[in-house]
Amino acid sequence: MMVTMHVCVTCLAGKDRETVPRAGRRLYDALAEAQRRQDTPPGFRIVEAECLSNCNRGCSVALSGPGRWSYVYGDLNLAAVDDLLAGASRYATTEDGLVPWRERPTIFRKGVIARIPPSPKPV
Numbered sequence: 042m043m044v045t046m047h048v049c050v051t052c053l054a055g056k057d058r059e060t061v062p063r064a065g066r067r068l069y070d071a072l073a074e075a076q077r078r079q080d081t082p083p084g085f086r087i088v089e090a091e092c093l094s095n096c097n098r099g100c101s102v103a104l105s106g107p108g109r110w111s112y113v114y115g116d117l118n119l120a121a122v123d124d125l126l127a128g129a130s131r132y133a134t135t136e137d138g139l140v141p142w143r144e145r146p147t148i149f150r151k152g153v154i155a156r157i158p159p160s161p162k163p164v
């Protein structure tokens with residue numbers, strides 16, 4: 042089943058708009074590079090997004106998948122890359138997106154901005 046990590050590539054993370062590449066772009070590039078070096082679950086993908094409406098706490102990513110709870114995380118930086126991939130891999134092993142609290146990386150526990158329930162099944 043497909044799990045997606047959307048990464049906001051337009052986050053400034055406190056820098057001005059003229060800073061190129063933006064902090065979000067650098068985070069996306071680092072995640073994509075790390076994914077090439079590491080084993081990640083089949084069906085896990087990293088996708089660019091432009092603004093996750095969490096600009097004041099960027100860099101930001103969102104995790105989602107069919108039938109799963111979705112999460113938005115913020116206050117991220119390049120040091121979070123390995124933990125983000127580890128957390129996403131753990132998320133991908135669940136059927137509903139609910140990873141036990143103690144098994145979540147610290148950045149997921151401290152940086153969670155919102156969680157959204159899965160869409161209800163059609164009646």
Ligand code: FES
Nearest residue numbers: 049052093095096
């Ligand atoms: S620019 Fe990244 S969340 Fe808005």
